[in-house]
Amino acid sequence: MTPSARVQAAIEILDEVIASTRNDGPPADAIVTRYFKARRYAGSKDRRAVRDLVFRAIRRSGERPNAGRKAMIGLASEDAELTSSFDGSAHGPPPIGDEEGAEGSLVPAWLQSQLSPLVTADEFPALLERAPLDLRVNVARTTRQAMVEAFEGAEPTALSPWGIRLPPDSHVDQHAAFAEGLVEVQDEGSQLIALACDPQGSTNILDLCAGAGGKSLALAAAAPDAHILACDTNRARLSNLEPRAERAVARIGIRLLDGGREAQQLADLDGQADVVLVDAPCSGSGTWRRNPEGRWRLTAERLQRVTKLQARLLDIAAPLVKPGGTLVYAVCSIIAAEGADQVAAFLGRHSSWLAQDALGSFGRKDGDGRLLTPAHDGTDGFFVARLGRSC
Numbered sequence: 001m002t003p004s005a006r007v008q009a010a011i012e013i014l015d016e017v018i019a020s021t022r023n024d025g026p027p028a029d030a031i032v033t034r035y036f037k038a039r040r041y042a043g044s045k046d047r048r049a050v051r052d053l054v055f056r057a058i059r060r061s062g063e064r065p066n067a068g069r070k071a072m073i074g075l076a077s078e079d080a081e082l083t084s085s086f087d088g089s090a091h092g093p094p095p096i097g098d099e100e101g102a103e104g105s106l107v108p109a110w111l112q113s114q115l116s117p118l119v120t121a122d123e124f125p126a127l128l129e130r131a132p133l134d135l136r137v138n139v140a141r142t143t144r145q146a147m148v149e150a151f152e153g154a155e156p157t158a159l160s161p162w163g164i165r166l167p168p169d170s171h172v173d174q175h176a177a178f179a180e181g182l183v184e185v186q187d188e189g190s191q192l193i194a195l196a197c198d199p200q201g202s203t204n205i206l207d208l209c210a211g212a213g214g215k216s217l218a219l220a221a222a223a224p225d226a227h228i229l230a231c232d233t234n235r236a237r238l239s240n241l242e243p244r245a246e247r248a249v250a251r252i253g254i255r256l257l258d259g260g261r262e263a264q265q266l267a268d269l270d271g272q273a274d275v276v277l278v279d280a281p282c283s284g285s286g287t288w289r290r291n292p293e294g295r296w297r298l299t300a301e302r303l304q305r306v307t308k309l310q311a312r313l314l315d316i317a318a319p320l321v322k323p324g325g326t327l328v329y330a331v332c333s334i335i336a337a338e339g340a341d342q343v344a345a346f347l348g349r350h351s352s353w354l355a356q357d358a359l360g361s362f363g364r365k366d367g368d369g370r371l372l373t374p375a376h377d378g379t380d381g382f383f384v385a386r387l388g389r390s391c
């Protein structure tokens, strides 16, 4: 493919990504893969180059552009070589017209005032930088040092005692240590959420929103004798946990919940958990480094819907915690309504609960919890709070 043809391909893919973010369609990565499945003539270098253009264009545009061409012109405004690819050649895009300007704010304007006050504009570029690849070492079965030595280019993570960090785009799924369940892919921030649960001994831990079990697996590795119950309403996600737990040799109970009937289905566990983790569904605004088009999917209405669900899940979780036990609330979000404000509202509704210090000195204090951000901590963005039920 000529450089111009690559730019045209990226524009066509971006058109599909834009439509997909409007209609709740597949992620950008899947759209790139599908595009090239239908164009076998493109070589691996072309695919890589086009993919890179697509993601660079998405990263630099906080607002959803109305067309792929506009997104690519935005990128070209910072890259003279790219501008020259708008040359009107056979497979390339038409030249850029005088009226075709470029916009440029990394965070959508409507969201900027909704971020945690700790996330100031100087932190915006880090929200969109490419993320490294973090692995969590299965410390029940091996040591971090052994895994640092097993993976080329690996370094211990600065904050999580279980993590090793590899350069972006490292591939680990063919590595023997991965196949043997000695490591799992998990962002350092996510590992710190599990650490905030203080997993130890034979405690009862209920992971209410376990998904595919990333945090449950971390908890089981840190406390192999703990009784961990992983719950979720999403059958497909939860079904990934069993093979992962087998690979890790972890003991984790699983309970599929019906949305709307969670409280009844968990009533047998009332007041029994030492720790309930609510790793709630959220805007995903802390993971824009990995899913930059997430900014284009988020709307005020979606945000409102998800904050309502978070409040409901916190209220479902509260009675499951035993007196003297702890509720750990986490979201991979940097939006105040999902983090500090959500916890303040919970404490307003539940007078017998008190905020506790989140374990460890990671992140920054944000209301009654702590906030991790890419700029400050080198992790995905997370909010976490520990809430104690009085005895």
Ligand SMILES: C[S@@+](CC[C@H](N)C(=O)[O-])C[C@H]1O[C@@H](n2cnc3c(N)ncnc32)[C@H](O)[C@@H]1O
Binding pocket: 190, 208, 209, 210, 211, 212, 213, 214, 215, 216, 231, 232, 233, 234, 237, 257, 259, 260, 262, 279, 280, 281, 282, 313
């Ligand atoms: C942030 S994800 C959890 C990620 C997971 N803890 C991990 O570490 O991989 C949020 C999860 O909440 C689940 N969820 C949504 N509504 C729920 C509900 N009403 N009850 C329980 N889980 C729910 C979603 O299916 C999703 O898997």
